[in-house]
Amino acid sequence: MKILVMGPPGAGKGSQSSRIVKRYNMPSISTGQMFRDAYNKGEKIGVEAMKFIKKGELVSDDITNEIVRLRLSEEDAETNFLLDGYPRTVNQAIALDKMLEGMGSKLDAVINILSSHDVLFERMEQRRVCKQCGATYHLKFMKPQEDGVCDICGGELYQRPDDTHESVERRLEIYESKTKPLLDYYDDKNILYNVNGMQEFDKVTDDIILVLDTIYD
Numbered sequence: 019m020k021i022l023v024m025g026p027p028g029a030g031k032g033s034q035s036s037r038i039v040k041r042y043n044m045p046s047i048s049t050g051q052m053f054r055d056a057y058n059k060g061e062k063i064g065v066e067a068m069k070f071i072k073k074g075e076l077v078s079d080d081i082t083n084e085i086v087r088l089r090l091s092e093e094d095a096e097t098n099f100l101l102d103g104y105p106r107t108v109n110q111a112i113a114l115d116k117m118l119e120g121m122g123s124k125l126d127a128v129i130n131i132l133s134s135h136d137v138l139f140e141r142m143e144q145r146r147v148c149k150q151c152g153a154t155y156h157l158k159f160m161k162p163q164e165d166g167v168c169d170i171c172g173g174e175l176y177q178r179p180d181d182t183h184e185s186v187e188r189r190l191e192i193y194e195s196k197t198k199p200l201l202d203y204y205d206d207k208n209i210l211y212n213v214n215g216m217q218e219f220d221k222v223t224d225d226i227i228l229v230l231d232t233i234y235d
């Protein structure tokens with residue numbers, strides 16, 4: 019199963035994706051997380067990408083496509099994967115289709131998590147992420163057991179540099195202009211499934227599972 023989880027920034031793509039990959043035992047490929055990991059390790063690509071990320075801008079299609087191409091060539095991504103946050107532009111979607119075609123494969127489903135701008139702002143300002151494993155928390159709705167410490171790996175929790183009000187505004191603008199057109203792109207291929215992201219966290223997960231189980235039954 020090869021799936022893509024889409025939605026505006028803060029819609030819960032990362033948290034929902036980590037549940038889905040556990041349930042179906044598949045690797046998660048998050049370009050945002052790969053960039054943050056590379057930055058935390060001091061790698062050149064991460065340092066370069068962070069210049070754009072901090073401002074809420076998109077990293078160039080070339081750099082992003084390349085990091086995905088390398089990741090997709092790894093053995094664990096051969097039959098199953100979940101893409102989180104990639105593609106984000108029509109050019110990236112076309113590049114992904116070509117990569118998959120070259121592997122004799124294609125995307126099976128695109129899950130789009132819907133949310134309103136008010137909810138997104140609130141979520142992103144309250145979001146905390148583990149520096150070590152990338153797990154996400156919400157200071158009100160998904161609190162860690164101990165303040166500032168990841169429940170899963172004990173890593174330090176931090177606020178992402180692009181979760182500031184200004185940066186969030188810019189990211190939403192970019193989502194509207196560059197990423198939203200992808201919904202039509204995938205709808206035309208009949209693989210787009212919308213899920214209401216403004217429900218209880220568990221209910222959103224259940225709705226995604228319902229879609230995926232229907233497709234794979």
Ligand code: AMP
Nearest residue numbers: 049050051071075076077082103104106
């Ligand atoms: P995310 O963790 O998915 O919210 O991504 C964080 C940031 O990484 C984004 O705001 C972009 O600056 C960058 N990024 C992640 N994925 C992509 C992508 N597919 N194309 C361009 N930039 C990306």
